[in-house]
Structures are given as structure tokens and as C-alpha cells.
Amino acid sequence: MKATVTLEQVALASGVSVSTVSRILNGSANVSPNKRAAVEQAVAQLDYKPNVLARGLARGRTMSIGVVTQDVSSPFYGDMLRGIEHGLSGSGYLPIFADGHWHPEEENAAIDVLLGRKVDALIVLGGAVADERLLEVSATLPLLVFGRQIPEIAEQCLRLNNERGAYLLTKHLIEFGHRRIAHIAGPSAHRDACDRLAGYRAALTDAGLNVIPELILEGDFLESSGFMAATRLFEGREVFSAIFAANDQMAYGARLALHRKGVRVPDDISLVGFDDLPSSTFCTPPLTTVRQPTYDLGIAVAGSVLRMLAGERPRLPHIELQLVLRESTALLRPGLP
Amino acid sequence: MKATVTLEQVALASGVSVSTVSRILNGSANVSPNKRAAVEQAVAQLDYKPNVLARGLARGRTMSIGVVTQDVSSPFYGDMLRGIEHGLSGSGYLPIFADGHWHPEEENAAIDVLLGRKVDALIVLGGAVADERLLEVSATLPLLVFGRQIPEIAEQCLRLNNERGAYLLTKHLIEFGHRRIAHIAGPSAHRDACDRLAGYRAALTDAGLNVIPELILEGDFLESSGFMAATRLFEGREVFSAIFAANDQMAYGARLALHRKGVRVPDDISLVGFDDLPSSTFCTPPLTTVRQPTYDLGIAVAGSVLRMLAGERPRLPHIELQLVLRESTALLRPGLP
DNA sequence: TTGTATGCGTTATCAT
DNA sequence: ATGATAACGCATACAA
Numbered sequence: 067m068k069a070t071v072t073l074e075q076v077a078l079a080s081g082v083s084v085s086t087v088s089r090i091l092n093g094s095a096n097v098s099p100n101k102r103a104a105v106e107q108a109v110a111q112l113d114y115k116p117n118v119l120a121r122g123l124a125r126g127r128t129m130s131i132g133v134v135t136q137d138v139s140s141p142f143y144g145d146m147l148r149g150i151e152h153g154l155s156g157s158g159y160l161p162i163f164a165d166g167h168w169h170p171e172e173e174n175a176a177i178d179v180l181l182g183r184k185v186d187a188l189i190v191l192g193g194a195v196a197d198e199r200l201l202e203v204s205a206t207l208p209l210l211v212f213g214r215q216i217p218e219i220a221e222q223c224l225r226l227n228n229e230r231g232a233y234l235l236t237k238h239l240i241e242f243g244h245r246r247i248a249h250i251a252g253p254s255a256h257r258d259a260c261d262r263l264a265g266y267r268a269a270l271t272d273a274g275l276n277v278i279p280e281l282i283l284e285g286d287f288l289e290s291s292g293f294m295a296a297t298r299l300f301e302g303r304e305v306f307s308a309i310f311a312a313n314d315q316m317a318y319g320a321r322l323a324l325h326r327k328g329v330r331v332p333d334d335i336s337l338v339g340f341d342d343l344p345s346s347t348f349c350t351p352p353l354t355t356v357r358q359p360t361y362d363l364g365i366a367v368a369g370s371v372l373r374m375l376a377g378e379r380p381r382l383p384h385i386e387l388q389l390v391l392r393e394s395t396a397l398l399r400p401g402l403p
Numbered sequence: 404m405k406a407t408v409t410l411e412q413v414a415l416a417s418g419v420s421v422s423t424v425s426r427i428l429n430g431s432a433n434v435s436p437n438k439r440a441a442v443e444q445a446v447a448q449l450d451y452k453p454n455v456l457a458r459g460l461a462r463g464r465t466m467s468i469g470v471v472t473q474d475v476s477s478p479f480y481g482d483m484l485r486g487i488e489h490g491l492s493g494s495g496y497l498p499i500f501a502d503g504h505w506h507p508e509e510e511n512a513a514i515d516v517l518l519g520r521k522v523d524a525l526i527v528l529g530g531a532v533a534d535e536r537l538l539e540v541s542a543t544l545p546l547l548v549f550g551r552q553i554p555e556i557a558e559q560c561l562r563l564n565n566e567r568g569a570y571l572l573t574k575h576l577i578e579f580g581h582r583r584i585a586h587i588a589g590p591s592a593h594r595d596a597c598d599r600l601a602g603y604r605a606a607l608t609d610a611g612l613n614v615i616p617e618l619i620l621e622g623d624f625l626e627s628s629g630f631m632a633a634t635r636l637f638e639g640r641e642v643f644s645a646i647f648a649a650n651d652q653m654a655y656g657a658r659l660a661l662h663r664k665g666v667r668v669p670d671d672i673s674l675v676g677f678d679d680l681p682s683s684t685f686c687t688p689p690l691t692t693v694r695q696p697t698y699d700l701g702i703a704v705a706g707s708v709l710r711m712l713a714g715e716r717p718r719l720p721h722i723e724l725q726l727v728l729r730e731s732t733a734l735l736r737p738g739l740p
Numbered sequence: 741t742t743g744t745a746t747g748c749g750t751t752a753t754c755a756t
Numbered sequence: 757a758t759g760a761t762a763a764c765g766c767a768t769a770c771a772a
Binding site for chain 4: 407409410411421422425426428429453454456457458459460461462
């Protein structure tokens with residue numbers, strides 16, 4: 067309907083110069099009250115909306131923040147994005163997402179796209195691009211990284227202690243009497259997966275139990291791989307009374323495999339995951355897991371970006387993973403190994 | 404590190420004018436091979452990246468497409484976004500998301516933000532802004548709407564037949580011998596919820612069964628409401644042998660309630676949902692539901708947007724909902740009502 | 741075919 | 757305090 071209203075038109079309608087209008091709109095310094103009023107009225111009347119592009123071109127900033135994810139549709143990232151979005155709301159900055167699909171190449175491309183869009187800051191969630199690349203980027207604009215630690219920019223990196231989370235989980239199972247605990251690990255190329263495996267190992271060792279290689283299988287963090295791993299576990303000759311899946315999604319898959327076998331959870335086998343996805347509260351039975359406060363993490367990261375944009379230090383919080391005890395774990399039944 | 408390289412610098416480096424460089428970059432018409440080569444080399448050498456903002460300002464388009472969602476973190480929308488993203492990849496257009504959080508006001512704000520960003524087209528997913536608003540928008544730029552039907556722009560609207568889906572589901576239960584089927588409906592303000600309720604009613608009526616008001620409860624499409632509804636169902640005096648939840652998430656909640664009551668699915672009670680979320684394959688037991696092909700829908704919508712951008716007609720496909728039979732439904736056990 | 745000049749809508753730097 | 761005017765980086769109508 068109405069064509070784009072420009073600053074010039076507002077200036078004309080209110081009888082002042084464009085620069086004055088611009089000043090008023092940006093709240094910069096001194097303007098006479100009457101002119102201000104005239105302009106504000108014209109703005110309202112013409113329903114003037116500043117052109118973000120032109121503003122960006124002139125000022126050199128776009129008021130948008132690039133966010134590189136690995137999979138928008140995954141419950142984990144989805145929830146973080148929501149947190150980021152919430153944390154940014156009201157700041158005038160708009161998050162722009164680009165997906166790396168767990169592929170370093172695509173991830174690099176995503177970063178390129180975002181930089182090409184002249185985002186004012188960048189948030190990288192997980193992934194595996196080279197540290198050097200991120201350091202380059204960091205030299206150009208405010209960068210925040212979740213899920214990895216780059217020494218040179220440690221202050222801008224937020225990484226939860228996955229090993230500790232896995233340790234807690236495993237220890238919990240051990241305290242419940244389990245000594246033959248299977249582990250469905252994540253992809254070995256994935257840092258988090260390795261850390262969780264390490265935590266599992268450490269807990270066993272600390273408890274004087276030995277690690278049984280046959281009870282460690284690798285999945286890909288998706289439900290189906292959890293299903294297959296659990297199925298294979300039953301085909302093996304090593305008995306076990308508990309399964310620790312490296313993330314909730316694989317735990318779901320494993321749970322289904324158990325269901326198919328007619329194995330009860332937690333009566334026959336205890337099961338734990340990692341992440342505490344929203345749906346883990348509503349599994350049958352509700353899943354014991356470790357909570358990654360994704361939403362709050364998103365908010366924290368968003369806050370830090372805003373701080374860096376304001377020239378301050380990121381001040382990322384230190385966040386501890388917490389054990390969430392639910393109903394998928396139980397005391398080892400007497401008579402079992 | 405390297406400051407932004409401009410067209411002018413490329414022009415200088417290759418000994419031609421900026422306009423020539425611009426032409427080559429945009430592939431417009433005739434340029435001598437040697438100049439072209441020189442420019443291309445300079446571009447590569449300087450690692451020139453066009454400034455999207457400047458380009459947008461000059462050309463009047465931003466190569467970005469606004470997408471209004473209701474909840475990025477929901478499995479439903481997350482998957483659609485993935486589809487849209489995929490469908491747009493390679494086209495040069497970048498999707499930009501803004502969330503309405505199921506709030507008409509926020510949704511309007513989201514549209515404003517996107518329009519302010521001068522997106523070249525808009526995709527609206529679900530939601531409840533006034534038809535008029537969308538018609539206004541549609542007069543300005545290519546618009547595509549999922550989840551509602553606006554007569555004036557019917558060609559640009561994609562809406563699945565929710566009533567039919569619910570009908571199929573209910574009919575399936577009836578064919579399995581169930582005659583007292585409870586329904587956990589979605590919020591009555593939600594169009595899809597109403598349609599599903601209507602389908603449920605129609606199937607009962609067509610089968611000569613009467614609709615029992617006490618067996619119809621309203622939820623809010625989230626797991627917790629499904630849990631509460633199922634719990635209340637047991638407190639009522641009307642018996643039932645099956646539950647039809649208006650979406651998978653509520654079915655999950657209901658399933659947990661049943662688990663708590665010690666009620667087996669499907670042995671004691673059959674349960675169905677609606678949506679076929681990725682995780683429904685891995686429920687215990689896997690959930691019988693109706694499939695909304697979210698990912699493909701996303702791709703279809705993206706394709707149509709691209710088509711409209713190219714001046715063609717949207718040509719949205721007609722998509723049928725399909726029943727997905729899994730293990731949460733079983734024949735009514737003899738002796739039950 | 742190629743170069744020059746102008747415009748896109750704002751902001752910022754000057755004068756005044 | 758306020759108004760011209762020059763960037764911002766690119767596309768394009770026009771001229772050559």
C-alpha cells in the first residue's frame with residue numbers, strides 16, 4: 067500500500083532538515099522541544115520506519131547477531147536458540163541463524179554467510195571448525211563460543227564439564243549397587259562424547275570396578291543408534307544391569323529396545339541419559355539424566371554478547387551440570403551381578 | 404585482520420571501472436574475456452565479498468526471507484524450519500526467523516521486525532494475527548502462509564486437513580473395537596484443535612456412537628496438560644478404552660499418567676496422538692498417530708516462495724495427512740465396554 | 741563493450 | 757541548535 071517513507075519525507079512534513087530528524091530519532095544531543103514535537107508527530111503520522119539497511123550501511127552495524135548452530139530442529143539447540151532469542155529481545159538486536167549440520171565445511175560456509183551479512187557479533191554453538199578460523203573471526207568482531215574451549219579467547223568460551231556430569235551419573239548407578247554398567251557413547255569425533263566416556267571410566271575406576279570394553283558401544287547421538295546399540299548389547303555375552311547413554315536421545319532409543327525385549331526399566335535394567343531434554347520428564351519412566359540448562363545457557367550467552375557489543379567483558383557465568391534423579395534408575399536387585 | 408574489500412578496490416586492482424566489475428559479478432550481459440579474467444583474479448586474490456547491505460540498498464532487495472514461527476524450540480516448528488532452510492539453500496536467500504510465541508501481539512511485532520529488515524518475502528507459520536494484516540503484507544511482498552486459509556490469497560496458503568486426520572485416527576480406534584474413546588483436545592482458540600475435535604466427533608457419529616462430553620477434555624498442546632487431562636479422565640465416572648490426544652506431545656503426557664496408574668498401553672488402553680513427531684517412533688510403545696510431513700512441508704513452502712520471488716505462481720502442493728499405525732493401539736479386549 | 745554519474749536511505753562531519 | 761553535504765558500497769541509466 068504505502069510506499070516506503072524516508073527520512074527526507076519526514077523532514078519535509080515537519081519543516082526541518084533531515085539531519086535534525088536523524089538526530090531526534092537517535093536521541094543524540096540537543097534539539098529544541100518544538101522541533102522535536104513536530105518531528106515526532108510527523109513520524110507517527112507517516113508511520114515512518116527507519117530502513118535498517120541504509121542505517122547499517124551508514125553506521126557500519128546491522129543490529130543483527132549471527133548464530134551458528136548444528137541442527138535447528140534438535141531439541142537441544144532449539145531450546146538454546148529460544149534462550150538466545152529471549153536474551154536478545156528488547157535489545158534491538160536480532161539473531162540470525164545458520165546451520166552447520168554437524169559438518170565443518172557447512173559450518174564454515176554458515177560463518178561466511180553470516181559475516182557476509184555483516185552481523186555485529188557471532189555466536190558459535192558446538193561444531194568443529196578449526197580454532198584458527200574462530201580466532202580470525204574473533205579478531206574481527208565479538209565472538210562467543212559454546213561447547214568448546216579455545217585458550218586464546220577463554221573468556222568468550224562457555225563449556226560445561228561433561229566429564230563431571232558423566233562421572234556423577236555413573237557414580238549414581240554405582241551407589242545403587244550396579245557394577246556392570248554399559249555405556250552407549252557418542253561419536254568419538256565429538257568432544258563432548260569423549261568427555262562423557264572419560265567421566266564414565268573415571269567413576270568406574272574410582273570405585274574399584276574395571277572397565278569392560280565389550281560394554282562400551284558407539285552411537286551417533288540419535289535415537290536409532292541408541293536402539294541398535296542396546297540391541298547389540300543383549301547379543302553380547304557380557305551381562306549388565308544398567309545402561310548409561312551419552313545423551314537422552316540415545317537413551318530413548320535404548321529404552322525402546324529394552325521394551326521390545328520385554329525388559330523392564332528400572333526393575334530389570336536401570337537407564338540414564340544426558341542433557342535432560344524437555345521430553346525426558348515425560349518418558350516412561352521419566353529419565354534420570356544430567357541437566358544441561360540449555361535455555362538459561364542461551365540467555366547467558368546472549369547477555370555476554372550484548373556486553374561485548376557494549377565494549378565490556380563477556381563475563382560468562384560458570385555453570386555446573388546437575389544430576390536429575392527420576393524413575394529410570396533403581397537399586398540393583400539382589401542376585402544380579 | 405583484512406579490512407573490508409570494496410568493489411572499487413577490485414576495480415583498481417584489475418584496471419577496470421567499478422561498473423564493469425559489478426557487471427561481471429552479476430553476470431549481466433557483455434564483457435570482454437580478458438577483462439573478465441583480470442577481474443575474477445582480483446576478486447579471488449583480494450577475497451572480495453560483496454556487501455549485502457549496500458547491494459540491498461542499491462537493488463532494493465536483501466536476499467533474505469522472513470519466517471514467523473510460534474516456537475522455534477518445538478519439534479514441530481523446528482523440523483519445518485529445517486525443511487525451509489534446506490529448500491532455500493543454494494538459492495542465495497537466507498531465512499531469518501522471528502518468533503511469535505503463540506501471541507498475536509508478539510507475532511505482529513515479529514512481522515514488523517522482519518518487514519523492517521526489508522525481507523524480500525515472508526513465510527508465516529501458524530499463529531493468529533488478523534487476516535487483514537496478512538492481506539496488507541501480501542500486497543507488499545510475496546507471502547506464504549502455513550496452517551490457515553485466507554480466501555483472498557488461497558493460492559498462497561497451505562493448510563492440511565486436520566479434521567480428516569482426526570477422523571482417520573478415531574475411525575481406526577473404532578475399527579479396533581473401541582466405542583468409548585476419550586479426547587484430549589487442544590486449546591479451543593486454536594483452529595487446528597477445533598478441526599481435530601470436529602473430526603473426532605464426526606467419526607463417532609458416523610459410526611453410530613454418541614459423543615460423551617465427559618470424555619472430552621481441553622489441554623494446551625503441551626505434555627503436562629496431557630498428563631493432567633489423562634489423570635482427570637480416571638477421576639471421572641465415564642469409562643473409556645482409548646485416548647485420542649490432539650497432538651503427540653499431549654499423548655506423551657497422557658502416556659506417563661497411564662504409566663503412573665499402572666495402566667498398560669495398548670493392553671489396557673489404546674493411545675493415539677497427532678503430528679508424528681520424530682520421537683514418536685521411539686516412545687514406549689511407539690505411538691500411533693497421524694503424520695504431518697513437517698520437513699517436506701518446509702521444503703514445499705520454500706520452493707513456493709522461490710517461485711513467487713521469480714514472478715511465478717506459488718503452486719503449493721496438496722498434501723494429505725497419513726495415518727501411521729504403530730504399537731500404542733490394539734484391539735479392544737473382550738469384556739470391556 | 742566500457743566508463744561516468746547518480747541514487748538507495750542514513751549517519752556523521754562539517755560549517756553556520 | 758541546525759542545516760548542507762559527504763560518505764557508506766553497490767547497481768544502473770546514460771553516455772561514449
